[in-house]
Amino acid sequence: MDSERQQSMRRRPRRLRTDGIRPLVSETTLSPQDLIAPVFVDATTDDRQPIESMPGHERVPVAEAVDRVEEVRETGVEAIILFGIPESKDETGSRAWADDGVVQRATRQITDETDAYVITDVCLCEYTSHGHCGVLEASAPEDAHVTVDNDRTLDLLGKIARSHASAGADMVAPSGMMDGMVDAIRRSLDGEGFEHVPVMSYAAKYESAFYGPFRDAADGAPAFGDRRHYQMDPANAREASREVSLDVEQGADVLMVKPALPYLDVIADVRREFDHPVAAYNVSGEYAMLHAAAEKGWLDLDAVARESLLSIKRAGADLILTYFAESVAEQL
Template sequence: MDLTERPRRLRRDGIRGLVSETDLSASDLIAPVFVDATTDERVAIESMPGHERVPVAEAVDRVEEIRDTGVEAVIVFGIPESKDEAGTRAWAEDGVVQEAVRRIDAGTDAYVITDVCMCEYTDHGHCGILEPHAHEDPTLTVENDRTLDALGRIAVSHAEAGADMVAPSSMTDGMVGAIRESLDEAGHSAVPIMSYAAKYESAFYGPFRDAADGAPAFGDRRHYQMDPANSREAIREVELDVQQGADVLMVKPALPYLDVVRDVREHFDRPVAAYNVSGEYAMLHAAAENGWLDLEETAYESLLSIKRAGADLILTYFAEDIAARL
């Protein structure tokens, strides 16, 4: 037996770390923050253990808690005080995200990203302006082109409040181009766009919809989010966003779509982000609570696999816990 090749030689303590191929650091992580205009106190998110909605008055404190762990960037989601069919609170000057970002920008040195979408702000829970009769006809959902103007207004309102980056998540065709044009016309040409470029219609979003109060009141999002069966389509989607000026390209969810993360990494020369979504977080917590898995070890291994697949940035609810380990 020829044993001249012995890979185990490089797995011993001392050398193991030196030859490690993938490095995960706190600066790779982005922590989601939920700011709620309807409450004066923190509200636990039951399906996402360890996470809370925080009132606007505590947005700075929440971000400082995250910064203390070594995580440098946050992405802000808002729960508005009221909703309507057109989602008008999404771009209101005194909206929940706008007010929270102003405070975070003035009170911390965090890098602030904002989610640009309408599902949290519309009374129907869909990601844009509805087509006529969409309530009655399940084949109808969001009117794509009318939604673009609203997304541009939202992005500008976030930039004017102090957002460092905007992240459109609605999977509206042309959203990156419309937002880039709106930002540039408003004098915010330096604000980058992190596009949810390949966002799938996934069963892993359930806990997030509890957290952000953004579940559809009827129907689903399969007509505008991607089919989980499709990977080649993701390259087409991402390429369109690159052509329209996207600065960072996101794949969402992460773990069930590591093949897509790798494909995007290999095809494009932009930074790649992956969203380790709420369902991925919740299932590890559920298994750990039953004693089936070690939470910290499986969380770390999950994030390491996302980085190994090609992600430069990882949005994750594990950010604070893993940053402490790192």
Template structure:
């Protein structure tokens, strides 16, 4: 008795690629770039092998390296010269990201995304203005409505500097509407908005905080980032951002939240982004250094899973490593 259905017929080399249900291309990827106003030369990031902070003077060169691999988009993060309670470096006209963006957009063809948050620029490391006494009382948190004005100023300053897209990441209620209104009022109606619509308070962010010098000086971010236990809340957050004018919806982190990526894909017509975060990158590198995993193969499979779950675009530290093989 022979089987009547033989799926293995379509797994041979000649037809395998023809029937592939999911594809991954270099143009699906966004590469993070860290620009450091305190550095005179490139500074390796120990917890993220292969990545560096670069001085503003080398921002263009760094982006050209990304473009040479076939990746067309970058997202810029900044390390300022100084920090204060209001995160004023985030929206300064001559801020580190703003200076880098002017050079990058003037001298390259990269599609430039700006991360809009205050945590890299505040001396307390939180994503907005703090309630009085928050440093001594863990029940206190970021002042939501007062923070909106600063996020909007940050987005406009990045658009003024040439950003093609801004990406608010602070999980501040109402941030999408505040930023969209401010961009439109400033004449930046064509600047796109990719919202970190579903950003969990995750344990996978550690290496990024090392890279961007953005760890909280006290407390944590559980009062404004999402509880990893919650799934239905993700749809509520995304629905609010759509109503406020988001062009793209992002899920962060990526791999531990594939179910959320799928939920958003099935619920919205908007493009869906996933952030393959620093902890996901670092753990694969650590296992590969031990000889336990094949770095390239596992990285590819990880990003393919995000595409299969429904992501249209992926922010990933693997972008350059994989692009040449895609």
């Protein structure tokens, strides 16, 4: 018995938890270079507009896009993803690919005046009058089950990506979960000489209840119906592998899982199965709920924000899109 006790006491994991050795044996690291900061540019305003459900974030006018990006870069974060709120909307979201569109104008200014790495969101939900991610099938607007016409939407996604690349985007990120979207975008980019522009696909994007604050920020909530016919069922994990495989076959350069914290198992599965860089989107609802708890005094915001991002990195994400990018980068 004494011998067994002596054997067990030789194994003391606590020996490697003291201050001197702890950082040397840390298995997961987090740095500002791992983070991508979302930036909202609004063509309908001349002043910064606070986003009530996302404390600390604002919509900024195009004229202040460069200043906003410089604020991000001062924290050590080098990459941003742009979302646009256009001056007008229509059934097809035609302002999404306009040469003088909000994202196109902001991208030109940011790439001309900063060294930020600019990623652009390629989708139609912020630009369509109905708030869906593409052209609608021929159904009455009051039909709650109306959904997006997948194949008619693909050409439009190609046009959007091409217009973003022409404006100077370093990477495009299709987020609509249309079947064949990566192939359509890759063909469109390559056909115009943009073979060098990578595609970060929202490869496994779930129809999640955690998107609410973002829809306030980007003015992109559906006017009717929902997105369950094109975004993934939260109950499914094996389906994510099939979705990601298709995007890999079509030429995706980076694979994204969205949301992040409720889908750490999916991030880990994608990391194991594919050798591409894996991104995870720490979404607006994840951000807002930690802020709400901190405002109640129930949590230390800085501590839980950093721990959350560390868990996403530990699950296998190489890149993290997060509204905590600036505050966590300053801690790091």
